[in-house]
Amino acid sequence: MKTAAEAPTRIRSRWSAYVTTTRYIVLFALVCLFLIPVYVLLVTAMKDPAQVSPSRMWQLPDSFSLDTFGAVWPVLEPGFRNSVLMAVPASIISSLLGAANGFVLAKWRFPGADIVFPLILFGMFIPYQAILIPMRELLTDWNLVGGLSGLILVHIIYGLPITTLIFRSYFVTISDELIDSAQVDGAGMIRTLAFVALPIALPAFAVSMIWQFTSAWNDFLFGLVLTSTNSWPVTVALNNIAGGQVVPFHEAMASALLASIPTLLVYVLMGRFFMRGLMAGALKG
């Protein structure tokens, strides 16, 4: 009896050891395949410019050199600076407004809240092509085209749906009693938000800020429509440097790498929060 019961488990465990090994092998192969673009990017950007040619794309550099970065940085730097000046305030303000909205929608279910919330959410899925013409018209009237302030404004506004969603999902999980007890102590709605809700919502802040920073940094379309040469964000600058086949190929790669560093840093350092933002973006808690 006993041996009969043991035998299948042993078979299964040996079987599962094979499965696990195969799984690792497949995973490592996939990682290598997946990182091919990264290999090309790094190898090319770090080659001595004299050695670079498209036909040698796959070869490791004979000597390590950062000259290419030095060559493209002065061209990319203004765009880089513009993107910092744009993405930082846009993500802070959008997150603060999102916190207020999320708090109200989670804790003060005003009449009509069930209709307002989906209407806000729809804003994050619209194709931006459908608002470009009116946006350009209105912001031209307001004198906000050509500089950074118009770009900051639209990133704040079109960020609101996702920041609201992130904070609402977070505040829904906070117990009502905490809020109620603040009320009993005589704190009004705004003080409850500022002194009770916001301090415990730091994780939601991290998620929201990271999401907003990443999407503002990586945006191209708004930058293309709303800025002029001096206020180009880094993506538009990058496309102008590295677009077209006439650009030396190593300079294109080095520029792409430099322009991606801030968001990659955020991703590596705060991956957990980045991930939660992605999940929120799929409308799933």
Add this chain to the structure above:
Amino acid sequence: MHRIRKWGPAALLVAPSLLAIGVFVYGFLGWNLRVSLSDWRGLRANYDYAGLDNYRRLAEDSRFTDGVQNVVVFTLVFVAGTLVAGFLLALLLERGIRGEAFFRTVFLFPMAISFIATAIIWRWLLSNATGAQETGLNKLFDSVGLGFLANDWFKSDSNWAVASVAIAAGWALVGYIMALFLAGMRGVSDDLREAARVDGASEAKAFWFVVRPMLLPVVMSAIVILAHISLKTFDLIYAMDAKSRKIETPALYMWFTTFEGLNFSIGAAIATLLVVGIALVIVPYIWYSVRSERRS
């Protein structure tokens, strides 16, 4: 009175955001619709009512209909490919793999970089240059004896040129889909699986009969997200090869006809059609998500 005092500050807090979204989302959508029904060509705004002329013109415009065909091909390849690849990755990572965090980090990192950077790398990888200029994947295939795989990629003359853009898009999004599937698989409690196993089901059977049915909502989310991205994607295709009609989708045609051709009313009509296409996918999805959340 009490109620009003309670709603007052709340309303005040959300009012600026609601106003902004009201104007910048719904007001603008309406405004755009109005432009699409107008005769606006050239720099000066012109709202003279032209009925459905612009839409009729688009139906006969081969650049637009070719674009629609491209976006259909792009969507099919991109959605199906990314969905299957993302599911397989999740399946590989799903049960106790050591170093799971490492694998997840690798497969997700393209989500952190811009479509512009993605396009710049892939434009070189998918180059169709030949002879001494040969580079990218074609060069790699050649040097490992797989030369027959060499391809014209997005420069190809076939209707499938746009499918090679889907390779780059899939590379960028597959980690996201993997993460969605992983979250879905983990959401199925181990107790439930254990119960199935105790009842004599094998690991595979437990997966098939317990986990799989619960993944349907994830599949729906993934399809909706991918499909709406493929309809509106602009930067990836623009940075890949802005001038190629072979990979141009309506999302790009809208931009060119509006801001380069100054055909504002035609551009607005394309944009309106994009909204309709996306709303058909997204509105039921939002409705379903909000309702199922309320029920739970």
